[in-house]
Amino acid sequence: MKMVKFSLRGLTFLLLFFLIIFPMWANTTSNPESYMNVIITAGTSAVLTISLNICMGYGGLLSLAHTGMQMMGGYAIGLAMLNYEINPWYGIIIAAVASTIFSVMMILLSLRATYLYFGMITLAANLIAMEGFRNALGNDGLISGLYLPAFRGEDLTIKQFYYVVLVILAIAYVVQRNTIKSGFGRATMALRESADTASALGVSPNMQRVKIFAIAGGLAGIAGAITAMQGGFMAPEIGDLNGGLIFFVGLFLGGVGTLVGPLAGVALIAAIDFEIRFAGAYRTLILGSILLLCMMVLPRGIVGTFRASKMGSPQELADEPNIEGESIVTVERPESGDTAIEAINVVKHFGGIRAVDGVSLSIKSGRVHGIIGPNGSGKSTLVSCLTRYHSLTDGEVKLFGSPMPKTPHGVARGGVTRVFQIPHLFERVSVRDNVLTGMYLHEKYTWLEAVLRLPRYVIANRAEEKQAAALLHLVGLGKKSEIAAANLSHGQKRLLEIVRAVSARPRVLILDEPATGLTQGELDALHNLILFLKNEGLAVVLIEHNVEFLMGLADVVTVLESGKVIAEDRPEAVRNDPRVIEAYLGRTDISELMGE
Structure with a gap:
């Protein structure tokens, strides 16, 4: 794996070296500006x-x-520049701000929309913006006479502008990389994987x-500013989705969802586009055929496919990370016995079904509160209500x-973290990043x-x-x-979910x-x-069908049947409660299930 990383870094430095010396090669040709404009366009893309x-x-x-965001930045x-004689350097900032505002307006109108409908709303906003500029500005929305920025009183040459674009591209990549590798980025990826789980982490x-x-809108606006200055004009056609096909391809x-994927993909498709520049219609x-072929043969893309391969994916560590002197951090210890959650006559109906029917219970700090009941008794529904x-x-x-x-x-920000009945891991990110995501609320x-x-x-x-290394070590996942x-494995995933919940430093932890599916070692x-x-x-709330496991931990056990509480007492008393024996277990001999 280290050799692979070294090779990738070597290729990266080789590419950077090529881009830096490219103008020197271009100057040996009959039309150097044409070749540099090709790279500038690729950099903008x-x-x-x-x-x-x-x-x-x-x-x-x-x-x-996104082509509309680019158009917005260009306009x-x-x-x-034309109406207020703004310095183009400041104009780049104005372009980023304008596109950001446009992006925020779009998403505020479509927050409740699902994936495909969200895309349709953004497409509609794009078309409206195009027609708006076309009708508001006259001349079919065309504005011309734009120019490159100046440095020390002299307009930049194409060669100098080429290096400006390379710097902007490098900044865009750093913004992407550092955003994704921060708590903000991990929270964003958590939302991509599961909105419910992300909400449970605050x-x-x-x-x-x-x-x-x-x-994303701000970066798109900067791309629009580069396009406008390079071409010397801006028109509504820049926002046409047909022109954006190269970006999707x-x-x-x-x-x-890979860091270097956009760079590799655009570099390759720009080279292909240059070769077919005379293909016309x-x-x-x-380009559409390339996109279709890629989605069929390489659905993860070049970089994604490599990352998923044995050669490109990270491997298990040879040794446990050094956690000497690192202790598990929890919230300031509450007073044991204080009431953490109090449910008072909670009722939840789904149509005519009484899933939870007048449940009252008190969950206390420093206690393990077990909740048991047959399938359909309302346990998970009760937790979802809480x-x-x-x-x-x-x-x-x-x-x-x-x-x-x-x-x-x-609720999560109030100190309650939940682990769902069905596994809700962020499977596309690393084990460590799953735990780090749980720390979102405490990042400073x-x-x-x-x-x-x-x-x-x-x-x-x-x-x-x-802290993440210490938590993973606690459940044997350090390597x-x-x-x-x-x-x-399934059991390891469940342990990771719980560790992720613990990393949020909750005052109440609900385990459904x-x-x-855990092995005996994982149960221990x-x-x-x-x-x-x-x-x-x-305060730990434990909902469990493994009665023996629950009885060995719980300080108090609540038993549900048909959405109602039929018993609540110490584990020893619940074991022998006739109502529990009849309603929950359905037989009088329960010694085996109760662990006796």
Whole structure:
């Protein structure tokens, strides 16, 4: 793996060296400016493709308006230069701001839309913007007379502008890389994988989508500014989706959701586009065929396919990471016995079905509260009501004496973290990044500090990585920190989910059937972890069909049947309760199931 990384870095430096010396080679040709303009156009395409990758590859937002964002940036700098004689250097900033505003307006109108419908709304906004400029400006929306920026009183030459574009491309890549490798980026990828799980870790889905789309919009606006200055004009046709085909082809060819994929894809497709520049009407057909072929043969793209291969994917570490002196960090220990969650006559109906019918219970800090019941008794529905994934038909829920927040991410920010019955891992990211995602609420740096790698980010990130290593070591996953979460066994995935929840430093941890499918060794690790959390003062809610496992941990057990509480007492009393024997287990001899 180290050799592969070394080879990739070598190829990267080789590419950079080629781009730096390219103008020297171009000057030996009969038309050097033409060749440099080809690379400038490719660099602009790469910036826009990086923007598309941020929102679609990492944010899971299907944008069909990126050419419109580019157009918006181009018009912003063009009108600023022509009408107000704004310096083009400042015009680039204006272009980024204008496109960001356009992006935010689009996403605010489409927050409730699902993936495909979101894409259709962005396409409609793109078409409206094109027609708006065409009708508002006259002359079919064409503005001309734009020019390159100046330096020390002299206009930049094409060669100098070439290097400016390379610097902008490098900055765009760094923004993408540092964003994705920060807590902000991990929260964005969590939202892409599962909005419910992201909410359970305190991520606000709507706010996160607005932020990531705004970042993508700003980069697209800068690409539009480059296009306007290079061509000397701006027209509505720049926003035409047909012109954006090269960006989609480049992204899918290189690899959606990979850092270097957009660069590799655009470099390859730009070379192909240069070769077919005289194909006329067949150009779109050729590019479309390449896109279709890529999606059929290499659905993950070139870089994505390599990353998924044995040669390109991270392997298990030979040794456990050094965690000497690192202790597990939890929240400030609450007073044991304090009421953490209080449910008062909670009712939830689905049509005529009474899934939860007047349940009241009190969950206390420093206790393990078990909830058992047959399938369909309302256990998971009750938990969804407590954590606001379901609205209440009636009743009240309090968190440490105050009304429970109204949204799932608000509940998480109040100190309640939930592990779902069905595994909800972020399988496309590493084991360590799954744990780091859980620390989202406790990060003490801003997005800008992460992008610029300022000291506060560096210090916080180093501490988070040490804490993640300690948590993974606790459940025997330390050596697997670098591999993709998808490559873990079922039991290891469940343990990772729980560790991720613990990394959020909750005051209340809700575990919905965590022991399902675990080996005896994994059960022992889970048992020890729950006891550790209990001793740290957390309130642990344990819903489990493995009665023996639950009875060995719970301080109090609540039994549900048909949405109602039929018993609540210490485990020993519940074992022998006739109502439990009859309703839950359906027989009088329960010694085997109860672990006796």
